Amino acid sequence: MHFLNNLVNPESGERLTLLYYLLSFVSTMLVTYMAIAATGSSLSLYFNRKGLKKGDRIYRRFARNLIDVAMPGKGAVAALAGLPIVTIILIYAELLYNTNADVTNFITGSAILIIVGFMFLIAYRYSFRLEGFIESYKKLTPSQKAEIGDASIVDIDSMEVSAHQTRRRAGLFGTVLLWVGMWAFMGGSNLALNGQAWTKDAGMFAVLFSWTTIWSFIHFITAAVVIESAAILFFFYIWDGGLGASNDEAYSSFVKRFAMNAGLLFAIVQPLIILIDLTLVPSAARDGAVFGLAGLGLLIVFILVHFFFQMLKGRKIRLGSYAFIGVVVMVGAWMTAKGVSFSQSNRAHYQLMADNYDKMLSELPEVQTAKINGEDIYKQTCSACHRFDRRLVGPAYNMVLGSYEGKMDDLENFIMNPRQVLQGYPPMPKQGLNEAQVKAVAQYIMNVYQTEEKNGTATYTK
Ligand code: HEC
Structure with missing residues (x-):
């Protein structure tokens, strides 16, 4: 049989x-x-x-x-x-x-x-x-x-x-x-x-x-x-x-x-x-x-x-x-x-x-839950409106991320539920990411920002 x-x-x-x-x-x-x-x-x-x-x-x-x-x-x-x-x-x-x-x-x-x-x-x-x-x-x-x-x-x-x-x-x-x-x-x-x-x-x-x-x-x-x-x-x-x-x-x-x-x-x-x-x-x-x-x-x-x-x-x-x-x-x-x-x-x-x-x-997770990657999320979702060094639709990350250093929870909260913060910008639309994805992308942009800052390259134009 x-x-x-x-x-x-x-x-x-x-x-x-x-x-x-x-x-x-x-x-x-x-x-x-x-x-x-x-x-x-x-x-x-x-x-x-x-x-x-x-x-x-x-x-x-x-x-x-x-x-x-x-x-x-x-x-x-x-x-x-x-x-x-x-x-x-x-x-x-x-x-x-x-x-x-x-x-x-x-x-x-x-x-x-x-x-x-x-x-x-x-x-x-x-x-x-x-x-x-x-x-x-x-x-x-x-x-x-x-x-x-x-x-x-x-x-x-x-x-x-x-x-x-x-x-x-x-x-x-x-x-x-x-x-x-x-x-x-x-x-x-x-x-x-x-x-x-x-x-x-x-x-x-x-x-x-x-x-x-x-x-x-x-x-x-x-x-x-x-x-x-x-x-x-x-x-x-x-x-x-x-x-x-x-x-x-x-x-x-x-x-x-x-x-x-x-x-x-x-x-x-x-x-x-x-x-x-x-x-x-x-x-x-x-x-x-x-x-x-x-x-x-x-x-x-x-x-x-x-x-x-x-x-x-x-x-x-x-x-x-x-x-x-x-x-x-x-x-x-x-x-x-x-x-x-x-x-x-x-x-x-x-x-x-x-x-x-x-x-x-043990082989399943790789197939089912493809690894969440902060860089990919940034590229696919955020980069439509954001760069690190200059203004696009949203502000340059190098300008805003300094105030979130040591406050990752606040950063994640903002990405999860954006509110109007900056004068002269439209409100950021909700991105529809899940918690793990938000964590990953927040970590990624913060890492890039901090590395650039350490190297003295975290410049931006308004
Ligand atoms: C459709 C355009 C758009 C997309 C896509 C977008 N944003 Fe934004 N973002 C904005 C705008 C506009 C603002 C300014 C909003 C404000 O200050 O009220 C903003 C502001 C921000 C800020 C600054 C918040 C503050 O306190 O000043 C952060 C951080 C941020 N976005 C992260 C992200 C991340 C991470 C993603 C991707 C997951 C993303 N944004 C996707 C438009 C966008």
Whole structure:
């Protein structure tokens, strides 16, 4: 993405630090939401199929509710996935300014996969509504159907079959694209961690199939199940009054049991995953903060295990809100640790960029504020009316400056705001100079006058 190099500027040290924080924050948002979207759509697909096969109402309702939570609407998807990923591309472009890193290519590729995936999933979600419509149509009596129109126009059975097919395909494509997109995302962010890889042409497959990328992806999948479980409990039962799941006893207890068990199981394996993660941090990126954040992650995971366990025991669904906050903090710790590793492993580049920025700053004044020169101002402005040795429009400087010796403030004040002083002269017009220019020109004419006076050449004619 070399064209981005033209868009970004070297950054100051302070702004770079700010960018690392921003990167961690938007990555947390993206990874949390993508976990819900990818796991939710996978589970929805699975339960939809199972529900159709067995004709089970509970599975089919679960499939519908899962996709409703995973895809809250186009606007929400754009805000939760689109905005963060575009921000991440721009931040990497700034942070890796002038390196040959393929990081932005990877993340851009992942963004495209994810966007296309969401388009399929929009169709998938919509097909549930179509199904609802078809079902209510089928329930109508023949006379009601006749009232709506000629029933034979719509071959409702073939419509149903094609709706099911579209749904299966759209759901499958969409879900696979989301997962592959996140895999590429993990590849890109790992590439960013490994400074040595930037200079070489990394090669897409080498990055995607490297052990660190595969491991990060496994980390993502397992964490995603915990996140999705907490999200199910939170969005099905608590957020905004829930999805009405509680009104249906059989359905409700099925969903709770599923989410609590899945959450507990996958939370239990997280500590091991976090520990293996630590062994994979590049040596250049080892830093106290990385270990501290891993510690925080472990703590959160233990709390999550406790929550899921408590909920399973007593079905205290209220703990679902805390579990949801917990998973967000868990992702936050993970992403911040990645951000810190990233900043550590490219300290050299970071320093170089901050130096570049300082250099750029130090070169700026010459360009921007051309040096103020008293002689130039005299020549350009004052000499139209003044000479040192004779009267022009205004009096000879050699005549008037003697009274200003040791009173530079008065001289500057006069030049800034001329008043009528001398008999037989018109008033001097205001010259419209700024303070620095007035100081410079006053200094210049006074210097010339004093030198001439010392040399005895400060003569004038009236
Ligand atoms: C358009 C003509 C004009 C220009 C341009 C002009 N002056 Fe004057 N200047 C005058 C006139 C006329 C006077 C006499 C005014 C008076 O005594 O009331 C004067 C008077 C002065 C005096 C004498 C003040 C005193 O106390 O006797 C100084 C010093 C002076 N000008 C400095 C400058 C400087 C410095 C500049 C350039 C930044 C400048 N002038 C530009 C017309 C001009």
